[in-house]
Amino acid sequence: MSESTVEIEYCVPCGFLDRASDLQHLLLRTFGERLDGVTLLTGADGVFRIRVGEEVVYDKFEDGNYDPDEVVREVRARL
Template identity: 60%
Template structure:
């Protein structure tokens, strides 16, 4: 099974963004995932990791697309 971690900046107000991605992952892939954890961070972070491997980082990848993130996780399940 697979563990997903969504690290988000609390002061930046990225909680809603993180919850949206978490909900999409659980709705689409819930039976194939062990966990989808929200992890608090700071300094503008918004990062999605699958089993410890970063698949999306706002600083490197720019704007996020929830559907693209779900597809990227699906490829690793």
Template identity: 55%
Template sequence: MSTIEIEYCVPCGFLDRALTVEEAICRQFADQLDRISLVMGDHGVFIVRVDDEVVFDKADDPLDVDDIVRRVRPYVVGR
């Protein structure tokens, strides 16, 4: 089972994005997760971690919910 963190920038108004990503991940992998949590941040951050491993960082890639779900899959399926 895996733990997912979605760290998002509060001042930037990224809460809606974080909730959208959280919902998409839950729909796909809820039965394979121990926990999914939202972590409040600042300075434009939007990072998704699985078991402390960064699988998505807005600084490196554009936000694409389907792509994030695809990146999470190898970390949670089959564990």
């Protein structure tokens, strides 16, 4: 995966689709053509994880305090 590709893995049974979709739109609005893509990946077991390239920039299990602005800062630092 390219370093300018973001993956958002979200828990379907938990109802995290709206959160994942909102973040996808925020990242596309913020970075536009600097990103090759922002992909949504379905998951389970409470997952909500964001990767830029192969690097995890947010994982709900490691940091329960989800802040979209912090995710944007982390993505920006890797582009």
